[in-house]
Amino acid sequence: MTDVVDVLTRAGALLPLLAQGALVTLEIAAMSLVAAILVAFVVGTARLSAISAIRVAALVFLEIFRGTSLVVQLFFFYFILPLHDVRLSAEATAVLAIGLNLGAYGSEIVRSAIKSIGKGQIEAALSLSLPRWITFSRVILPQALMIMLPSFGNLAIEIAKATALVSLITITDLTQTGHNLITATGETSLVWLIILLIYLLINTPLNLFVSWAEKWASRSRRGKSNAV
């Protein structure tokens, strides 16, 4: 019993600093998610462009950012952009790299969701002589967004996990805070255990969101097909 109290007091002493690190993690994750979704939409729709040059450019981007890992890209941006006189803070570099890397993966979500919308929908829009832009924004996109939602939830989980890598480019996120605390206190096992739990705490709501979005998407799709 005294052991438990002892562990809890030691953990309590570590928590304030770890919470600060977790805030940095959340901040970078949130900004990266916005960046990644932006990249995903641009690249994903570019993959379906009628102009072949745009399609090829999007495919090259995708293969490059999926062909190497995020660690390599982080270091590449962190050390090589300054050589070309592009000076970004470590945080901006992190958001840029995570946004581009996970945005590349996200572009497949956007592309496949748009492609999964039935041809009949497009033909119906055409036969109503809707303009192309309206067809895309009012007919295809709302349906595609519903399909994308669970996958974007999974992307958010991937991003939350990916932020651990920013500790390697000097950012004091949750993981780096752990390193610092261990150097200061020597509480190796306890610190890493708490950190694992905090990442679980961050990702559990996202998991719940994914299962909710999956249910919602499948139900509203069923509802639609019944109405027809």
Next chain:
Amino acid sequence: MPFDFGFALSILPILLKGAVVTVIATFGGFAGALVGGAVVAAANRSRLLVLRLFARVFVYVVRNTPLLVQLYFVFYVLPGFGITIDALAAGILGLSIHYSAFTAEIYRAGIGAVPRGQFEAADALGLNLWHKWVLVVAPQAIRPVLPVLGNYLIGMFKETPILAAITIIELFGAAQDIAGKTYRYNEPYTLVAVIFLLISIPCSLVVRRLDTTRGRA
């Protein structure tokens, strides 16, 4: 600072030596994940609630925490319990544990796709548990998920640079070493990126081909 091809050529042998470690870690980790995933998948189908619960919690924890933190856990925490292993072994163990959670789910999907009749036929023929799973179920369960496993192998290969964080001198670690000693970042990091692309893009094309030809068959 322009890209210096002479310097790039001079560091290539060191990088390739690192690449050998990358390959060892990749295949070691993948072999571990194939076995570990089977164990977790078996636990998931167990009659014992404890084992099923363990499998669920294991998969959830591993899939929702960063690989980097898991590696730190294996590398820094296990020695505290008297388990001392060198960095490369810790890296391979960490990769195995991480990817076991994913291979377990792949196996589960594969097993789910085997028709019930196959299980019943194996039972009707009086095959024992081992023969039923190894001779009847496994071949049918694994064939359709081979492309997915292939994708994870490539994914694992790409993730290996993370091992540099626990002092393993693989391809990326070797580049970090060179950059640290010479203050030249352009050549080593560019070469690493190019080497990864040269290996991973053709591999993913092969897997994609495997996938489409299988889909057609």
